[in-house]
Amino acid sequence: VKDGFDTFMDKEIHDQPKAVADTLLGRHDDDGDLVLDELRVDESVLRTVDKIIVVACGTAAYAGHVAKYAVEHWCRIPVEVELAHEFRYRDPVVNVRTLVVAISQSGETMDTIMAIRHAREQGAKVLAIVNTHGSTIARESDAVLYTHAGPEVAVASTKAFLAQITACYLVGLYLSQLRGYKYVDEVAGYLDELGKLPAKIQDILDREGEIKAVAEAMKDTSSVLFLGRHVGYPVALEGALKLKELAYIHAEGFAAGELKHGPIALIEPGQPVFVVVPTPRRPTLHNKVVSNIQEIRARGARTFVIAEEGDEAVTEYADVVFRVPQTPTLMMPLVTVVPLQIFACALAGAKGLDVDQPRNLAKSVTVE
Numbered sequence: 001v002k003d004g005f006d007t008f009m010d011k012e013i014h015d016q017p018k019a020v021a022d023t024l025l026g027r028h029d030d031d032g033d034l035v036l037d038e039l040r041v042d043e044s045v046l047r048t049v050d051k052i053i054v055v056a057c058g059t060a061a062y063a064g065h066v067a068k069y070a071v072e073h074w075c076r077i078p079v080e081v082e083l084a085h086e087f088r089y090r091d092p093v094v095n096v097r098t099l100v101v102a103i104s105q106s107g108e109t110m111d112t113i114m115a116i117r118h119a120r121e122q123g124a125k126v127l128a129i130v131n132t133h134g135s136t137i138a139r140e141s142d143a144v145l146y147t148h149a150g151p152e153v154a155v156a157s158t159k160a161f162l163a164q165i166t167a168c169y170l171v172g173l174y175l176s177q178l179r180g181y182k183y184v185d186e187v188a189g190y191l192d193e194l195g196k197l198p199a200k201i202q203d204i205l206d207r208e209g210e211i212k213a214v215a216e217a218m219k220d221t222s223s224v225l226f227l228g229r230h231v232g233y234p235v236a237l238e239g240a241l242k243l244k245e246l247a248y249i250h251a252e253g254f255a256a257g258e259l260k261h262g263p264i265a266l267i268e269p270g271q272p273v274f275v276v277v278p279t280p281r282r283p284t285l286h287n288k289v290v291s292n293i294q295e296i297r298a299r300g301a302r303t304f305v306i307a308e309e310g311d312e313a314v315t316e317y318a319d320v321v322f323r324v325p326q327t328p329t330l331m332m333p334l335v336t337v338v339p340l341q342i343f344a345c346a347l348a349g350a351k352g353l354d355v356d357q358p359r360n361l362a363k364s365v366t367v368e
């Protein structure tokens with residue numbers, strides 16, 4: 001079942017090109033238009049939605065965080081991302097024009113189930129992005145878009161995360177298509193770019209040895225920080241979560257711009273910091289993050305930089321650089337998170353920990 005890999009997590013990391021490809025498969029017609037008939041929700045409802053609230057927990061919530069950047073940019077619909085367990089306790093503003101998007105690998109997370117029940121009671125329509133067919137969240141939602149990641153066994157989510165992000169892009173592009181492409185070009189170009197992602201992810205996997213070697217040398221590390229800006233921010237949060245849950249190392253993710261508002265005080269000589277760098281083709285974003293790397297480097301941080309191929313501006317300030325293939329900004333999480341997953345998995349393995357079944361955790365959290 002592990003296909004020759006030592007752990008399910010390692011296998012599932014390597015399943016990711018297929019998980020993304022399968023989630024894209026069969027979802028457009030010959031003209032390049034998206035066809036999401038399986039959604040089973042009246043198109044007129046989707047045309048009149050004036051707010052989207054994503055509810056999810058853990059890694060699935062970070063997928064929602066990525067979705068916010070893409071959907072707001074492509075559709076100009078405001079998107080909130082809320083941890084499912086916070087949602088119903090804060091008296092959220094929800095009505096018939098709100099689309100609640102629930103993201104869940106298992107479809108059985110009780111916090112998320114309770115959030116969608118609350119949303120439907122308030123008249124909102126619920127669209128579920130779920131990996132497990134026939135699960136409670138799939139059954140209790142108005143519409144379902146399945147991720148086709150295949151069964152995920154390891155407690156730490158990897159391939160489901162990439163499939164969730166892919167499904168979120170499809171939802172955003174579909175809404176844009178339905179609403180007449182007011183803010184973006186037709187979906188064909190985006191689908192074409194998405195179609196290139198499996199090969200790009202595979203390219204990173206083919207070079208995983210570089211990351212594993214770094215991880216193995218860091219098995220005595222007690223604290224790691226992760227920084228990102230824009231869509232790199234949820235990637236930083238996910239990198240930190242993976243390291244906490246698998247390697248039991250104190251790890252924190254920050255928005256890079258927040259550094260000087262407090263976290264930079266944590267930087268002391270030798271502190272490992274991973275930085276997720278945006279493409280240099282978006283210079284305003286890119287320059288800011290490069291400055292952040294300079295700032296922490298000047299204070300003695302050891303910098304591990306995830307940057308695009310050809311981005312030479314980072315080299316001078318990086319102790320280690322992991323390269324990812326050139327990718328459109330909004331789609332970068334599908335490549336930039338992969339080195340962080342490999343790093344956490346390898347570090348936990350080097351510490352002799354149970355990678356697939358970390359202590360205190362369950363694959364599916366079925367109590368509130």
Ligand code: M6R
Nearest residue numbers: 058059060104105106109156157
């Ligand atoms: O099954 P779900 O996607 O609803 O699970 C949500 C979280 O419990 C899950 O992503 C959790 O954070 C993982 N252990 C992360 O690796």
